[in-house]
Amino acid sequence: MAANTDIFLFSEKPVLQAELISAAHTLTAQTGGQVIALVLGPRPDAELAFKQGAQQVFWLGELPPDRLVDDVVPTIAAAVQTHQPFGVLIGATVRGRAVAGRLSARLGVAALTDVLEFQWEKENLLARHMVFGGGAVRVDRPLTQPVIATIGSGIFDASTSLTETSDTIQSIDWVEPAWQAKLIERRARGGGSVNLAIAKRVVCLGRGVAQQEDLAMIEELAQILSAEVACTRPLAEGLGWLPRERYIGISGAMIKPDLYLGIGVSGQAQHTIGMSESRVVVAINKDRNAPLVAQSDYAIEGDLYQVVPALIRTLKARKGK
Amino acid sequence: MADDVFDAIVIGAGVAGSSAAYRLAKAGLQVVLIERGPFPGSKNLSGGVLYGRILHELIPNFWETAPVERAITNQVVSFLSADSSINLDFKTERFNQPPYNGFTVLRARFDRWLAEQAEAAGAMLVPGIKVDGVIKRDGKVVGVTADSEEMLARVVIAADGANSFIAQQAGLRDKIPTGHAGVGVKEVIGLPRDVIEERFHLTGNEGAAYNIVGYATRGVPGGGFLYTNLDSISVGLVIHLEELVERQLKPAEIFEDFLAHPMIAPLIKGGKMLEYGAHLVPEGGLKMMPPLAADGLLLVGDAAGLGVNNGFVVRGMDLAIGSALAAANTIIKAHKDNDFSAARLNAYPRRLARSFVLQDMHTYARAVDFMKNERLFGAYPELLANVLTDIYRQEALPKKNLVPTLLNNLKTSKISLFDLVKDVLAGGRAV
Amino acid sequence: MKIVVCAKLAPDASDIEVRSDGTISLERAEWRIGSFDLQAIEAAVRLRELNGGSVTALSVGPLRINNSKLRKDLLSRGPDELVLVADDKLLNADTSVTARVLAAAVQKIGGIDLVLTGEGSSDLYFQQAGLQLGELLEQPVFNAVSRIEAAGGSLNVERSLENETEVLDVPLPAVLAVTTDIHTPRLPNMKEILLASRKPVLEWTLEDLALADGEKQRVETVSLRAPHPVERKRILIEGSAEEAAEALTAYLSKEGVL
Numbered sequence A: 001m002a003a004n005t006d007i008f009l010f011s012e013k014p015v016l017q018a019e020l021i022s023a024a025h026t027l028t029a030q031t032g033g034q035v036i037a038l039v040l041g042p043r044p045d046a047e048l049a050f051k052q053g054a055q056q057v058f059w060l061g062e063l064p065p066d067r068l069v070d071d072v073v074p075t076i077a078a079a080v081q082t083h084q085p086f087g088v089l090i091g092a093t094v095r096g097r098a099v100a101g102r103l104s105a106r107l108g109v110a111a112l113t114d115v116l117e118f119q120w121e122k123e124n125l126l127a128r129h130m131v132f133g134g135g136a137v138r139v140d141r142p143l144t145q146p147v148i149a150t151i152g153s154g155i156f157d158a159s160t161s162l163t164e165t166s167d168t169i170q171s172i173d174w175v176e177p178a179w180q181a182k183l184i185e186r187r188a189r190g191g192g193s194v195n196l197a198i199a200k201r202v203v204c205l206g207r208g209v210a211q212q213e214d215l216a217m218i219e220e221l222a223q224i225l226s227a228e229v230a231c232t233r234p235l236a237e238g239l240g241w242l243p244r245e246r247y248i249g250i251s252g253a254m255i256k257p258d259l260y261l262g263i264g265v266s267g268q269a270q271h272t273i274g275m276s277e278s279r280v281v282v283a284i285n286k287d288r289n290a291p292l293v294a295q296s297d298y299a300i301e302g303d304l305y306q307v308v309p310a311l312i313r314t315l316k317a318r319k320g321k
Numbered sequence B: 001m002a003d004d005v006f007d008a009i010v011i012g013a014g015v016a017g018s019s020a021a022y023r024l025a026k027a028g029l030q031v032v033l034i035e036r037g038p039f040p041g042s043k044n045l046s047g048g049v050l051y052g053r054i055l056h057e058l059i060p061n062f063w064e065t066a067p068v069e070r071a072i073t074n075q076v077v078s079f080l081s082a083d084s085s086i087n088l089d090f091k092t093e094r095f096n097q098p099p100y101n102g103f104t105v106l107r108a109r110f111d112r113w114l115a116e117q118a119e120a121a122g123a124m125l126v127p128g129i130k131v132d133g134v135i136k137r138d139g140k141v142v143g144v145t146a147d148s149e150e151m152l153a154r155v156v157i158a159a160d161g162a163n164s165f166i167a168q169q170a171g172l173r174d175k176i177p178t179g180h181a182g183v184g185v186k187e188v189i190g191l192p193r194d195v196i197e198e199r200f201h202l203t204g205n206e207g208a209a210y211n212i213v214g215y216a217t218r219g220v221p222g223g224g225f226l227y228t229n230l231d232s233i234s235v236g237l238v239i240h241l242e243e244l245v246e247r248q249l250k251p252a253e254i255f256e257d258f259l260a261h262p263m264i265a266p267l268i269k270g271g272k273m274l275e276y277g278a279h280l281v282p283e284g285g286l287k288m289m290p291p292l293a294a295d296g297l298l299l300v301g302d303a304a305g306l307g308v309n310n311g312f313v314v315r316g317m318d319l320a321i322g323s324a325l326a327a328a329n330t331i332i333k334a335h336k337d338n339d340f341s342a343a344r345l346n347a348y349p350r351r352l353a354r355s356f357v358l359q360d361m362h363t364y365a366r367a368v369d370f371m372k373n374e375r376l377f378g379a380y381p382e383l384l385a386n387v388l389t390d391i392y393r394q395e396a397l398p399k400k401n402l403v404p405t406l407l408n409n410l411k412t413s414k415i416s417l418f419d420l421v422k423d424v425l426a427g428g429r430a431v
Numbered sequence C: 001m002k003i004v005v006c007a008k009l010a011p012d013a014s015d016i017e018v019r020s021d022g023t024i025s026l027e028r029a030e031w032r033i034g035s036f037d038l039q040a041i042e043a044a045v046r047l048r049e050l051n052g053g054s055v056t057a058l059s060v061g062p063l064r065i066n067n068s069k070l071r072k073d074l075l076s077r078g079p080d081e082l083v084l085v086a087d088d089k090l091l092n093a094d095t096s097v098t099a100r101v102l103a104a105a106v107q108k109i110g111g112i113d114l115v116l117t118g119e120g121s122s123d124l125y126f127q128q129a130g131l132q133l134g135e136l137l138e139q140p141v142f143n144a145v146s147r148i149e150a151a152g153g154s155l156n157v158e159r160s161l162e163n164e165t166e167v168l169d170v171p172l173p174a175v176l177a178v179t180t181d182i183h184t185p186r187l188p189n190m191k192e193i194l195l196a197s198r199k200p201v202l203e204w205t206l207e208d209l210a211l212a213d214g215e216k217q218r219v220e221t222v223s224l225r226a227p228h229p230v231e232r233k234r235i236l237i238e239g240s241a242e243e244a245a246e247a248l249t250a251y252l253s254k255e256g257v258l
């Protein structure tokens, strides 16, 4: 075992940070250490970490606008080397993955990616995650420490169990990276930032939706259901109709809403592992043999271009009453 | 190399194509072997028992390296009626020693292996490319095209199987008329090795091959088969297409019944379906054979309509290899004398006529018509079943002897004594 | 520009067989080029077509990756040569081992300006090996790269993040992991496939890379099983759109999710 039993966590996204903190608590419950949030950003973010349940906060300072989040790697590496935590949890965003990978290579340790669950086998930590595009579940035991793990949004719920904290934010010195890439520009991508993980209802569209214009129809439905709009990967990745953070699945967001409504979604494993824990699953598909139909509570066999408008009318009428 | 002219291009890496490519490459010719599947055999669910003598000529002791499943030592012919079966069981150790008689093979593995042998011999395998057609220059085939890409050769071999669009596009033949084709349905069912061996009373690499006629096809001319592989069973039907269409029966339905038949069901019980496929089988024998050679183009294997399917035997792979050999040898000679003229290539049909391939086709020629005789697939198995039932049924009454028993059943069956005699004679000549 | 493109050869996930005890078998699985590495190969080949230079495909794994089909498949997609590090010690290698072997191979090839990797391997899809490789080489490394343009001594690179796009100027040498939508991979034609069988293939072992002991694993796999599906009601609603909509609304209000 490492000298230290604390758990570090780092997320470029405050929402995800809350989930990492509760994940860290499940680990310290066993290791007996403290939950320590590494925060990069304005000081209020550092304070937020306490409210989210961190027991200590290491503030890495504010990132100058022309710098990259990736540049934080040497700084975190230094903190880890001096503090020797038991583990480092990192939010599985694109940048988070980069930080985790580079950190593990630097420290010569393993990185466990997209962890769905931690288990303990005596004092050995085990991590469960998907391989083969959702076709298999693998349980891995890290043989090195600190244990570096990335965790996606929606895996641990951000149940902020406020613990007594040292409330003193500890500043960490910035370590300049050996190399730097120049940031030329940052362009926001439409769709706005969401956290699907906490959405109670999700309307998910798939390639069954023929053209981008038709999103309007779906958004109207979502609005009536007060649901978030999500999609399958091809719509975000290939077609770029929605931002990447809105696609659900093994390489996207993991969700467990009360209602998942899949419209023109076939339901390939890579997608369904992202929503299989939804309470009620509904599929609208013209093909009754689509895999998602078999994995749904209610399935409407039909053309979404008829069913969705009908559904909008019915729900409106119902609201009317 | 865009304007390279190869000695030969072979279209299709089935058993015929790979055998031809192998032989040509061995003789030092520059040969390209083009296969539409991602790898040879990937699209191929057909085949089952390979009668191996001819492959042994091409690749001596092939069974030592080839992915063969089991050596066929039990050859069983079963007549099915709706609820009974009569088996003719032939088991011999003779078939279990070199050069063996036949092996079960799984084409996905076997075709791949055979193509690898061709590649090792120097043939250039081009997988994942579908040939669209041949290029003709003033009447002579000089190469092939695949999505607007051209490749030239001194001779082209069409080994593209039963449908052979290449032979059609080259004008050597039309689409197979339904009267001359059967549809093959096949399933591969996974079962543990030990289960198979005890179910079929096999030891080591012994294998069983069932050919099944009668109710198997609901009386439609054709036959069923069931072959044991190492840890799976190949089971299927080859059904005469015309009849099928006339009676408006779906192969899938017949196949379902077949698998559920009291004789078949227990043999495949508890198995897991691994593959399913349907495939066209040329069935018309000599009648439907197209001209086998044109200027610059030779047809081999199923593409040439070489196949025997008479309910008792389904054969094609060995004929495919045999024809490939004859074609390759013709080309090798043409190459030696540097003469690829039509006249020269026409030596191929003559070679083939001398080989076992066409001789067997002749032998079986009559069988094809004989097999179209409904009685054989419907009434007779029924009749036999009834006769045997009467003979074996234990009753208080004294047993009649066989003849009256038979005549009795014959009366109640729809068969006239005359038909019976006629068919027996015809059968004697055909099978 | 001298480019190495890393592509993993792995068993096809669609060929997985689930045993009765829930464990999975890959015995019958066909081994293929990772479907997300094809885009990396395409990106490498296009960079060469635009800026000259060479493309070396690099794959490491167990001995079985060294077969004519896979070699031809890789080379027919445009790389000039192929380096295979094939060694059965690498069967089930973890990501850190893989990254170390890749790094050693890249150094042995030598003089490389750019290493491209795919978004993730088709079997593990950890999206890690490229990043670890870059760090081991102590070179600039970025993931989720959706556009690459050569700009003098450096690269102009677009990076697709969750809800924004970063445009970066990345100094060379560098390592980039590309997204699956950077390019649509080309289908090899007859001539490329024929050419492929004439391109050089370098076959290295771990000994050749002075990694004889096969590098120590940092992760041990405890179990590998099929996921057990969640039980669902599976009620299929047919009929006209209106009827169906009515029915569904009724069900959903009963479920209390409206």
Ligand SMILES: Cc1cc2nc3c(=O)[nH]c(=O)nc-3n(C[C@H](O)[C@H](O)[C@H](O)COP(=O)(O)OP(=O)(O)OC[C@H]3O[C@@H](n4cnc5c(N)ncnc54)[C@H](O)[C@@H]3O)c2cc1C
Binding pocket: A133, A205, A206, A207, A208, A209, A231, A232, A233, A234, A247, A248, A249, A250, A251, A252, A263, A264, A265, A266, A267, A268, A269, A270, A271, A274, A284, A285, A286, A287, A290, A302, A303, A304, A305, C035, C122, C125
């Ligand atoms: C390693 C890997 C990772 C991946 N990660 C993810 C991931 O994280 N998330 C993800 O979603 N995918 C992922 N994918 C892709 C995934 O495999 C599928 O390709 C994808 O989920 C399919 O998206 P789809 O259902 O929208 O499209 P399709 O599979 O094309 O399904 C379209 C469906 O719409 C139906 N349809 C068409 N028209 C109509 C109509 N008019 N009315 C009603 N229904 C209609 C069709 O019947 C069909 O079922 C990944 C793939 C791999 C290999």
Ligand SMILES: Cc1cc2nc3c(=O)[nH]c(=O)nc-3n(C[C@H](O)[C@H](O)[C@H](O)COP(=O)(O)OP(=O)(O)OC[C@H]3O[C@@H](n4cnc5c(N)ncnc54)[C@H](O)[C@@H]3O)c2cc1C
Binding pocket: B011, B012, B013, B014, B015, B016, B017, B034, B035, B036, B037, B040, B041, B043, B044, B045, B046, B047, B048, B049, B050, B051, B129, B130, B131, B132, B159, B160, B161, B162, B165, B183, B184, B185, B186, B236, B237, B238, B279, B280, B281, B300, B301, B302, B303, B306, B307, B314, B315, B316, B317, B318, B320
């Ligand atoms: C159900 C069934 C059971 C059978 N059982 C037996 C048996 O037990 N024993 C036996 O000996 N025979 C059996 N046969 C017959 C046997 O399968 C065939 O006779 C044999 O496969 C013929 O080999 P071939 O190489 O001529 O054609 P095929 O094996 O059909 O090979 C043709 C090849 O060409 C490729 N191809 C086709 N078109 C193109 C194109 N345009 N471009 C590139 N490539 C192309 C195909 O992908 C294929 O790989 C059976 C057939 C069926 C359908």
Ligand SMILES: Nc1ncnc2c1ncn2[C@@H]1O[C@H](COP(=O)(O)O)[C@@H](O)[C@H]1O
Binding pocket: C006, C007, C008, C009, C034, C036, C037, C040, C058, C059, C060, C061, C095, C098, C102, C116, C117, C118, C119, C120, C121, C124, C125, C126, C127, C128, C129, C130
């Ligand atoms: N064994 C390997 N050989 C070559 N490249 C690999 C190998 N494993 C991973 N890679 C590369 O690293 C990327 C990420 O792999 P992974 O971290 O396993 O998802 C893949 O897309 C490949 O480009």
